[in-house]
Amino acid sequence: MNFGKINTPDGTRDSLFSECTDRRRIRGALMSLFASRSYCEVMTPGFEFYDLFVRAEDPIPQESMFKLVDRSGRLLVMRPDCTAPIARVVATHLKDAVYPVRLCYDQAVFRSEAEHRGATCEIAQCGIELIGADGLRGDIEAVAMAADALAAAEAPDFYIELGHVDYFGGLADELNLGRERTEELRHCIESKNFALLDGLLKDYSGPAARALRRLPYLFGGEETLDEAEALAVGERAHFAVKRLRDIYNEISPGKRGGRLRFDLGLVQHLGYYSGLVFRGYCTGAGSAVLAGGRYDGLLSDFGCELLSIGFAVYADTLAACLPSRALPGTDTLIYYDDGCLDSAVELLSTLPPGTAELSTFTELGPTLALARRKAADRVLHVSKGGISEVYVNE
Numbered sequence: 001m002n003f004g005k006i007n008t009p010d011g012t013r014d015s016l017f018s019e020c021t022d023r024r025r026i027r028g029a030l031m032s033l034f035a036s037r038s039y040c041e042v043m044t045p046g047f048e049f050y051d052l053f054v055r056a057e058d059p060i061p062q063e064s065m066f067k068l069v070d071r072s073g074r075l076l077v078m079r080p081d082c083t084a085p086i087a088r089v090v091a092t093h094l095k096d097a098v099y100p101v102r103l104c105y106d107q108a109v110f111r112s113e114a115e116h117r118g119a120t121c122e123i124a125q126c127g128i129e130l131i132g133a134d135g136l137r138g139d140i141e142a143v144a145m146a147a148d149a150l151a152a153a154e155a156p157d158f159y160i161e162l163g164h165v166d167y168f169g170g171l172a173d174e175l176n177l178g179r180e181r182t183e184e185l186r187h188c189i190e191s192k193n194f195a196l197l198d199g200l201l202k203d204y205s206g207p208a209a210r211a212l213r214r215l216p217y218l219f220g221g222e223e224t225l226d227e228a229e230a231l232a233v234g235e236r237a238h239f240a241v242k243r244l245r246d247i248y249n250e251i252s253p254g255k256r257g258g259r260l261r262f263d264l265g266l267v268q269h270l271g272y273y274s275g276l277v278f279r280g281y282c283t284g285a286g287s288a289v290l291a292g293g294r295y296d297g298l299l300s301d302f303g304c305e306l307l308s309i310g311f312a313v314y315a316d317t318l319a320a321c322l323p324s325r326a327l328p329g330t331d332t333l334i335y336y337d338d339g340c341l342d343s344a345v346e347l348l349s350t351l352p353p354g355t356a357e358l359s360t361f362t363e364l365g366p367t368l369a370l371a372r373r374k375a376a377d378r379v380l381h382v383s384k385g386g387i388s389e390v391y392v393n394e
Contacts, residue, residue, distance in 0.1 A: 011121035034104035044085035059269035091302030099132025127312035163266025170236025174208035218264035284321030332356035
């Protein structure tokens with residue numbers, strides 16, 4: 001048999017039965033939460049122009065995008081990210097809106113590099129974008145929403161890690177590092193490559209260099225902020241610690257307080273994020289199940305000077321680490337006489353979902369045989385005279 005007829009492309013897979021049910025439940029819970037907080041759903045095309053994602057600071061490598069050409073010869077990509085298309089929506093359709101605007105989405109993104117991590121290239125995301133809100137209050141709302149989203153999805157033992165790009169950026173500024181050296185340093189801290197980090201900083205001394213050497217270790221609870229404050233050098237780094245503390249002080253007294261942690265080594269995509277960055281983790285997941293941050297510069301690419309923050313929940317990653325809620329097996333078959341379809345369907349609708357099904361046979365005998373193969377407990381016979389139960393093993 002032809003290989004392409006029985007196999008899926010690299011980085012893709014089929015989803016069956018309870019896996020689909022679990023994913024739909026999670027996405028439904030998230031979208032219901034977003035709607036309850038006045039986030040309005042938007043949908044963007046599965047195909048976008050390649051140029052939308054061509055920015056020097058874009059966190060998505062160009063080689064990770066699936067590309068194709070339309071009939072006019074223009075280069076398109078399958079949507080690799082939801083935030084940039086939504087920024088386009090804001091700039092083109094909502095430029096006269098009263099801000100802040102709250103948007104949410106339930107869409108897939110497509111990235112080819114996922115196959116090399118053993119993951120799927122089609123990544124289901126449910127997320128929010130808060131456009132035009134005050135910086136601090138916007139950060140607070142986004143972090144609170146992230147915690148509530150993982151709670152709504154019943155993520156086990158989840159927590160949210162908070163960081164701020166100005167902490168690393170401010171320390172790097174103090175050393176007058178060039179763009180290339182700053183990027184090398186960022187990569188070392190992100191990957192926690194301590195030996196290479198020491199090598200890059202061997203010619204630097206002083207408080208900023210000491211703080212950068214310590215940066216990969218600055219993660220944990222509220223005490224992390226105390227150490228970060230003691231190590232901070234310069235206005236940007238001090239501002240970052242203050243902003244994180246302000247967020248924590250507002251959220252921690254409530255039900256979400258125990259869910260917050262800090263990681264000053266969250267330094268991914270410095271050119272893209274402009275302030276707060278955060279990740280969500282839970283038991284059973286080998287990677288983040290939620291990612292977000294502030295990207296105030298993104299909308300300026302579209303001619304809109306608006307503050308922006310958002311996050312996405314990786315629904316498939318989260319579903320994989322939750323206990324499956326598979327529907328129960330079929331225990332009832334409904335056999336109906338000619339002219340009794342409506343009554344049979346009405347009866348089916350009264351039974352628990354997934355526990356009963358209509359017989360496709362026109363005779364009772366084959367229906368009973370099918371019930372035995374399915375290990376069903378009973379057959380209900382619907383006739384014009386009413387409903388009767390036929391025992392399978394009689």
